[in-house]
Amino acid sequence: MYRIGVDVGGTFTDLVLVHGESGRTIFHKVPSTPHDPSEAIHRGVVELMADNRLDPAQIRHIGHGTTVATNLVIERKGARCALITTRGFRDILDIGRQTRPHNFDYGVRKPEPLAPRRWRKEVRERIEASGAVLEPLNEDDVRRAAEELKADGVESIAICYLHAYRNHTHEQRTRDIVREILPDAYICLSSEVLPEFREYERFSTTVLNAKVGPRMESYLANFLARIKEAGVPQEPYTIHSNGGLMSVEAVRRFPVKTCLSGPAAGVVGAATMGRVIGYPNLVTFDVGGTSTDVSLIANGQAMFSASRNVAGYPVKTPMVDIHVIGAGGGSLTWMDDAGSLKVGPESAGAVPGPVGYGRGGQQPTITDAQISLHRLNPESVLDGKMPIYADAAKQALRTQVADKLGLSVEAAAEGIIRIANANMSRAIRAVSTERGHDLSNFALMAFGGAGPLHALGVARECGIPTVIVPQEPGNMCARGILLTDISFDFVVSDISLVSAETWPRVLARFDELKGAAAAWLDEEQVPDAQRRYVSQIDARYVGQNFEVQVPVEGLDEAALTRFTADFHEAHRREYGYDVPSRPIEIINCRMKAVGTIAKAPLAPLDATGDNQPRGHRDIWFGDGHGWLSSPVYHRSSLTPGARVDGPAVIEEMSSTTVLEPGHAMTVDAYGNLIINLA
Numbered sequence: 081m082y083r084i085g086v087d088v089g090g091t092f093t094d095l096v097l098v099h100g101e102s103g104r105t106i107f108h109k110v111p112s113t114p115h116d117p118s119e120a121i122h123r124g125v126v127e128l129m130a131d132n133r134l135d136p137a138q139i140r141h142i143g144h145g146t147t148v149a150t151n152l153v154i155e156r157k158g159a160r161c162a163l164i165t166t167r168g169f170r171d172i173l174d175i176g177r178q179t180r181p182h183n184f185d186y187g188v189r190k191p192e193p194l195a196p197r198r199w200r201k202e203v204r205e206r207i208e209a210s211g212a213v214l215e216p217l218n219e220d221d222v223r224r225a226a227e228e229l230k231a232d233g234v235e236s237i238a239i240c241y242l243h244a245y246r247n248h249t250h251e252q253r254t255r256d257i258v259r260e261i262l263p264d265a266y267i268c269l270s271s272e273v274l275p276e277f278r279e280y281e282r283f284s285t286t287v288l289n290a291k292v293g294p295r296m297e298s299y300l301a302n303f304l305a306r307i308k309e310a311g312v313p314q315e316p317y318t319i320h321s322n323g324g325l326m327s328v329e330a331v332r333r334f335p336v337k338t339c340l341s342g343p344a345a346g347v348v349g350a351a352t353m354g355r356v357i358g359y360p361n362l363v364t365f366d367v368g369g370t371s372t373d374v375s376l377i378a379n380g381q382a383m384f385s386a387s388r389n390v391a392g393y394p395v396k397t398p399m400v401d402i403h404v405i406g407a408g409g410g411s412l413t414w415m416d417d418a419g420s421l422k423v424g425p426e427s428a429g430a431v432p433g434p435v436g437y438g439r440g441g442q443q444p445t446i447t448d449a450q451i452s453l454h455r456l457n458p459e460s461v462l463d464g465k466m467p468i469y470a471d472a473a474k475q476a477l478r479t480q481v482a483d484k485l486g487l488s489v490e491a492a493a494e495g496i497i498r499i500a501n502a503n504m505s506r507a508i509r510a511v512s513t514e515r516g517h518d519l520s521n522f523a524l525m526a527f528g529g530a531g532p533l534h535a536l537g538v539a540r541e542c543g544i545p546t547v548i549v550p551q552e553p554g555n556m557c558a559r560g561i562l563l564t565d566i567s568f569d570f571v572v573s574d575i576s577l578v579s580a581e582t583w584p585r586v587l588a589r590f591d592e593l594k595g596a597a598a599a600w601l602d603e604e605q606v607p608d609a610q611r612r613y614v615s616q617i618d619a620r621y622v623g624q625n626f627e628v629q630v631p632v633e634g635l636d637e638a639a640l641t642r643f644t645a646d647f648h649e650a651h652r653r654e655y656g657y658d659v660p661s662r663p664i665e666i667i668n669c670r671m672k673a674v675g676t677i678a679k680a681p682l683a684p685l686d687a688t689g690d691n692q693p694r695g696h697r698d699i700w701f702g703d704g705h706g707w708l709s710s711p712v713y714h715r716s717s718l719t720p721g722a723r724v725d726g727p728a729v730i731e732e733m734s735s736t737t738v739l740e741p742g743h744a745m746t747v748d749a750y751g752n753l754i755i756n757l758a
Contacts, residue, residue, distance in 0.1 A: 081099075081138065081140045082097055082098065082099055082134060082138050082139050082140065083097075083098045083139070083140060083141040083142075083143075083562050084096065084097055084098075084125060084128065084139055084141070084142045084143075084562075085098070085142075085143050085144070085345075085558040085559055085560070085561035085562040086121055086124065086125070086142065086143070086144040086145070086558055086561070087144070087145045087342045087345060087346075087555070087557035087558040087561065088112060088117045088120065088121065088144065088145065088146045088147060088148075088342065089112060089147070089342065089368050089369060089370070089557075091111070091112055091368065091369025091370065091408075091409070091410055091429060091430045091433065091529070092109050092110065092111060092112055092368075092369065092430070092529060092554070092734075093109070093110050093111070093112045093113075093117070093120035093121060093124055094107075094108075094109050094554060094555040094557065094558040094734065095107070095108040095109065095110075095124040095125065095128055095555070095558055096108075096552075096555050096558040096559045096561075096562060097128050097132065097134075098559075098562055102683060103682060103683030104683060104686075105551070105552075105559070105683065106128070106131075106132060107551075107552040107554075107555045107733055107734060108124055108127060108128045108131070108555075108733075109124075109462060109554060109555065109733060109734050110123050110124040110127065111430055112430045113430075114151075114429065114430055114431060116299075116302060117146065117148060117299065117303075118299065118302040118303040118305075118306040119306070121144065121303065121306060121307075122306035122307070122309060122310055125142075125306075125307070125310045125312065126310050129310070136310060136311030136312045136313065137311075137313060139312045139313075139314060140314055141314060141317075141562075141677070142307065142312060142314060142316035142317070143316065143317045143318070143319060143325055143561040143562060143564075144303075144316055144317070144318055144319070144561065145318070145319045145341040145342035145343075145344070145345045145557055145558070145561055146299075146318060146338060146341050146342065147341065147342055148292075148295070148296060148299050148338075149292045149296055149335045149336065149338045149339050149341075150338075150339050150340075150341075150390060150391070152291070152292045152295050152296075153194075153288060153291065153292060153339075153390055153391045153393065154390075154391045157295070158194065158236075158291035158292045158294075158295055159235035159236040159266065159290070159291060159292075159293065159294040159295060160199075160232075160233060160234050160235045160236070161194055161195045161199070161234070161235070161236045161237070161238065161287060161290050161291045162195055162199035162200065162201065162229045162232075162234045162236070162237045162238070162290075163195040163199065163200040163201070163237070163238050163239075163240060163283070163287055164201050164202075164203060164222070164225055164226075164237060164238070164239045164240070164254060164258070165200065165201070165202060165203075165239075165240050165241060165242075165283070166202065166203070166205055166206060166241045166242045167202040167203060167204050167205075167221075168202065169202070169242060169279070170197070170200040170201070170202050171197070171200075172279060172280055172283055173193035173194075173195065173200070173280075173283060173284065173287065174193060174197070175280075176190070176280050176284075176394075177280060181392065190392065191391065191392040191393065193287070194287050194288060194291040194393065195238065195287050195290075195291075198232075199229060199232065199234055201225035201228065201229065202221075202225075203217070203218055203221035203222050203225060203254070204217075204218035204221050205217040205218060205241060205250050206242065207241065207242065207243045207244065207246065207247045207250060208243060208246075209243050209246065209277075210246065211243070211246035211247040212247075213247070213249075213250075217250045217253055217254065219253070219257060222253075222254050222257045222258065223257060223261065226257065226258045226261040226262055227261060229262065229265075230261055230262050234262070234265065235265060235266060235294050236265060236266035236267070236268075236290040236291065236293050236294050237258060237262070237265055237266070237267050237268075237290060238268055238270070238283070238286045238287045238289070238290040239251050239254050239255055239258070239267065239268070239269050239270065239286075240269075240270040240279075240282065240283045240286050240287070241254075241270070242279060243277075244269070244270050244271040244275075245270070245271060245274075245275040245276055245277055245282065245572075245573050246573070248269065248271035248272075248275070251269040251270065251271050252269065252271075255267050255269060266290060266293040266294045266297070267290075268286055268289050268290050268293060268333070269286070270282045270283065270285075270286040272333075273285055273286045273289050273334060273336065274286060274396055274397065274571075275571060275572060275573065276396065276571055276573045276668055277573040277575065277667070278396070280394065281387060281394045281396040282396065284393055284394045284395070284396075285336055285394070285395050285396050285397060288336050288390065288393055288395060289334060289335060289336035292335045292336065293332075293335055296331065296332070296335035296338075297332055300328055300331060300332060303316070303328075304316075304328060315327070315328060316328065317566065318331045318338060318341065319338075319341050319342070319344060319345045319348075319560075319561050319564060320334075320337040320338050320341060320344070321337055321338065321339055321340040321341065321344050321397060321398070321399030321400065322337075322344065322384065322397075322398045322399050322400065322567065322569060322672070323344045323345070323347065323348045323382065323400050323564055323567075324564055324565055324566060324567025324568070324672075324674070325561075325564055325565065325566045325567065325677075326338075326566070326567075326568065327566075327603075327604055329603075330568065330604075336395060336397060337397055339390045339395060339397075339399070340399050340400060340402055340404075342557050343366060343373040343375075343400070343402050343404070343557065344399065344400040344402065345557045345558070345560035345561045345564065346364060346366045346373065346527060346528070346556050346557040346560050347364050347375045347377065347382045347400045347402065347560070348382065348400075348560040348561075348563055348564045349550075349556050349557070349559050349560025349561075349563050350362055350364045350377060350525045350527070350550075350556065350560070351377045351380060351381065351382050352560070352563045352682070353525070353550055353682065353750070353752070354377060354380060354523075354525065354548075355380040356682050356750065357548075357748060357749075357750055357752060359523045359525075359546075359548060360377070360378075360379050360380040361377065361378055361379065361521055361522045361523065362376075362377040362522060362523055362524070362525045362548075363375070363376055363377075363508055363511070363512060363519070363522050363523070363524050363525070363542075363544065364376075364377065364525050364527070365504070365508070365524050365525065365526045365527070365528075365531050365534075365535060365538065366527055366528040366531060366556070366557065367407070367408055367409065367504070367526075367528040367529070367530040367531040367533075367534055368408045368409070368528045368529060368530065369408045369409045369410040369427065369429065369430065369447075369529065369530070370406070370408045370410055370411075370427040370429060371404050371405065371406055371407065371408050371427075372404070372405050372407045372408060372503075372504050372507060372528075373402050373403070373404050373528075374402070374403050374504070374507045374508050374510075374511055375400060375401060375402045375403070375511060376401070376511045376512055376515075376517065376522075378517070382400050382401070383400070383401040383511070384398060384399065384400060384401055384629075385398075385399055385400075385401040386398060386618070386627075386629065388401075397569070398569045398670070398672075401511065403507045403510050403511045404507075405424075405425070405503055405504070405506075405507045406424045406425020406426070406427065407423065407424045407425065407446075407500050407503045407504055407507075408424075408427060408446070408528075408530060409434070409445065409446050409447040409450075409529060409530040409533075410427040410428040410429055410430075410433060410434055410445050410446070410447060411423050411424035411425065411426070411427050411428075411445055411446050411500065412424065412426045412427060412428055412443045412444075412445055413443070413444050413445065413446075413449075413480070413481055413496050414426075414443070415481075415484065419484070419485075421481065421485065421492075421495060421496070421499065422499070423446060423496055423499045423500050423503070424500070424503070427445075428441050428443065428445050434447040434448050434451075434473065435448050435469070435472050435473045435476040436448050436451040436468050436469050436470060436472060436473035437466070437468070437469070438467065438468075438469040438472065442476065443476070443480065444473065444476040444477045444480055444481060444496075446496060446497065446500050446530070447473075447530070448473035448474075448476060448477055448493075449477065449492075449493035449494075449496040449497055450493075450497070450530075450533055451468060451470050451473045451474075452470070452473055452474045452477050452489055452490070452493040453490065453493050453494065453497075453699065453700040454470075454697055454698060454699045454700065455533060455699055455700075455729070455736070455738045456468070456533065456736055457731060457736065458470035458697075461736075462733055462734075463732075463733045474489055477489050477492055477493055477496075478492075481496070490700050491703075493700075494700070494702060497534070497537070498537075500534065501534055501537040501538050501541060502541070504534060504538050505538050505541040505542050508524075508538065508542050508544075509542065512542075516656075519542050519543050519544050520543055520544070520545060522544055523544065523545070523546040523547070523548050524538065524539045524542075524544045524546065524547045524548065525547075525548045525549075525550065526547055526548070526549050526553060527549070527550055527553035527554070527556035527557075527735075528553060528554060528556070528557075528735070529553075529554040529734060529735050530735070531549075531553055531735070532549045532553055532735050532736060532737035532738070532753075533735075533736055533737075533738055535547045535549065535737070535755075536738065536739075536740055536743065536755065536757065539757055540757060544757070545756065545757055545758045546754065546755065546756055546757065546758075547753075547754075547755040547757065548752050548753070548754055548755075549730075549735075549737050549752065549753040549755070550751075550752050551685070551715070551732075551750070551751045551752065552732060552733060552734045552735070553734060553735045553737075554733075554734025554735040555734050562679065563679055565674050565675060565676045565677055566601075566604055566606060566674070566675035566676075566677060567672055567673060567674045567675070568597070568600050568672070568673050569670060569671075569672050569673075570593045570596050570597050570600075570670065570671045570672075570673065571593075571668050571669070571670045571671075572589050572592065572593060572668065572669050573667065573668050574586065574589050574666060574667075574668070574669055575665065575666065575667055576665070576666050577622070577663055577664070577665055577666075578619070578640070578643070578644065578647075578663070578664040578665070578666055580640065582666075583637065583639075583640045584637075586617075586666060586669060587635055587636070587637075587639075589669045590615055590632075590635050590669055590671065593615075593669060593670075593671040594613060594671060597613060597671050597672075597673035598611075598673070600673055601673050601675055604675055606675030610675055610676045610677070611673070611674070611675060611676075612673075612674040612675075612676060613671055613672070613673060613674070614631070614671065614672040614674060615631070615632040615633070615635060615669075615670065615671050616629050616630065616631050616632060616669075616670040616671070616672075617629070617630050617632055617643065617647075617666055617668070617669055617670070618630075618666070618667045618668035618669075618670065619647050619664050619665060619666050619667060620664070620665055620667065621651070621659060621662045621663070621664060621665070622662065622663045622664070622665050624665075627667050627668070628647070628650045628651050628654045628655075629650070629670075630643060630646050630647050630650050631646070632646075644664065647664055648660055682750060683750075684720070684749045684750055684751075685719070685720050685747070685749065685750055685751030687716065687717075687718065687719040687720065687751065688719070689716055689717030689718055689719050689722075690717055691713075691717060691718055691719060691722045692713075692717060693711035693712055693713050693728075694712060694713065694714055694717070695711075695712050696709050696710060696711055696712060697709070697710060697712055697729070698710070699727060699729065699738070701727060701740060701741060705727075705741055708727045708741065710726075710727040710728050710729055711724075711728050711729070712728075712729045712731060713728065713729070713730045713731070714730075714731055714732065715730050715731065715732035715751075715753075716732070718730070718747045718751075718753075719747065720747050720748065720749045720751070721746070721747060722746065722747045723744060723745065723746050723747075724739060724744065724745045724746075725739075725743075725744045725745075726739035726740050726741050726742060726743045726744065726745075727739060727740060727741045728745075730745075730753065737753060739755065743755055743756075743757065744756070
């Protein structure tokens with residue numbers, strides 16, 4: 081039995097094949113096909129099976145991560161989207177929270193709502209915060225709105241009524257009426273996408289779900305067809321933003337939950353690896369072709385967030401807490417109006433790509449800087465499968481950067497890398513030191529195709545003492561997909577003071593959530609023995625605006641005392657203080673339904689290499705060292721316990737690790753490269 085993990089990135093599509101019993105792992109990588117990501121997936125799966133002489137029937141599981149939903153929002157390429165809402169609330173997407181995206185830059189504007197104002201229709205209805213009907217739904221208003229949207233060629237509709245999280249009957253009846261008039265439209269309800277209070281975030285999340293829904297359906301149809309064409313009998317799963325897997329049908333209904341699909345998988349994989357090798361405190365550092373994703377893992381557990389912005393739009397759904405910046409190997413270099421050198425956030429992507437890839441790119445990128453300094457192989461990458469055009473990369477750097485700044489090519493390339501490292505370091509501090517964590521107690525786990533190229537410089541700038549580079553770091557996200565379970569989050573808002581009188585109602589809410597969670601696991605065909613339920617309460621002190629999340633175990637009367645103590649501790653950890661005498665207010669009850677799936681074990685490295693370099697090349701290590709002749713190792717030649725002293729380069733199919741002068745690296749039992757900067 082074999083399992084395949086696939087991560088679709090902006091530049092490359094990464095695949096991992098794992099033998100279910102032994103844990104033997106095989107890595108593969110193909111260029112991404114942005115016009116239709118399923119093409120690259122099909123090609124990679126077919127090549128992986130052919131290279132290993134596998135029959136498709138031997139593939140028992142496929143999980144994949146995708147950035148399709150995120151890219152649709154970023155590029156504004158989603159469907160023609162409309163909103164039907166309560167009379168008086170059509171402009172809530174414009175009003176929002178009345179906060180500026182940047183307090184001191186009046187040139188930075190909020191993005192336009194995904195549903196244009198002319199397609200935001202109001203109907204007469206009103207439900208109170210208690211759930212009681214104040215004004216019945218006016219069905220004539222609904223029909224009139226649907227007819228107008230049909231005439232305008234609208235493809236998807238978000239139905240969002242005030243307080244629908246407490247009573248969804250009006251939204252459901254509206255859906256039935258709209259379906260009669262627009263049978264082919266993609267329709268989603270706020271009471272299903274996000275049944276929580278705070279109407280702006282609920283409306284924004286639901287509209288975003290509607291915006292990407294039709295295109296996501298098309299992508300999933302192509303994806304399923306390609307998997308079937310490859311002969312694989314198993315229907316694939318998709319990882320979503322909370323680090324769990326969802327079926328294709330669930331993704332069709334809630335595509336907004338996949339906005340951090342691929343990056344979440346990398347964090348899951350890193351957390352699992354860290355627990356096994358004895359590094360429970362990690363900063364994950366995932367540098368791809370387009371972006372850098374960083375996250376914090378404390379005591380073996382990833383950090384989670386209940387909300388974040390995607391391309392400027394609030395999205396409220398449980399997700400791994402990942403900070404994303406526009407800095408990757410394909411990030412373009414450019415000059416601002418003052419003649420200063422800038423790097424990113426725009427990227428060359430897979431097409432045309434960096435100049436050194438020879439696919440038509442004309443503007444130099446971070447990758448071109450790495451090629452020019454020979455830190456990246458100036459002849460070929462991907463184990464020789466992809467040629468590199470170093471002279472073209474150097475010429476682009478010379479004419480577009482070095483000559484304009486009066487620098488040598490080496491100085492210009494090093495400047496580009498330093499700027500990128502500074503941007504990446506700021507992202508790391510945003511998830512660590514700015515939240516009270518001491519980075520000297522953490523290790524940096526570097527992955528993604530470009531992560532190990534930047535790891536030492538970034539770790540040094542952030543004061544992180546240890547760098548860990550896993551096997552085939554460019555495929556870490558694909559590997560992480562095979563280390564996670566099926567899961568889905570359920571939530572209900574129930575604003576109430578914590579007391580012995582109200583606690584039974586809270587327990588009743590969790591009973592309702594467990595019923596919904598069990599029904600979902602039934603749909604996913606998860607056996608009872610493989611089911612698990614994780615409960616949590618969002619709570620705050622009375623008078624506060626924001627909540628802290630508190631895990632709840634043992635849902636019974638005695639749980640009240642435990643919850644109260646745990647809330648004070650969580651508040652103290654989050655804000656630095658607690659007020660035991662102040663009343664506590666519950667906002668949301670949450671439950672995660674988990675269906676555990678069989679996972680291949682993390683297998684120790686079975687290597688028979690000679691620990692010898694396969695050659696040498698000159699590499700630029702800054703003005704302090706200049707060009708140094710450095711041994712070049714292929715990672716497959718390094719066995720557990722091997723030590724390499726810098727300067728040196730370790731190359732593998734998916735990535736390159738640069739070891740600077742004065743640093744040493746050892747290989748652990750699982751094939752990870754451990755670099756101690758201290």
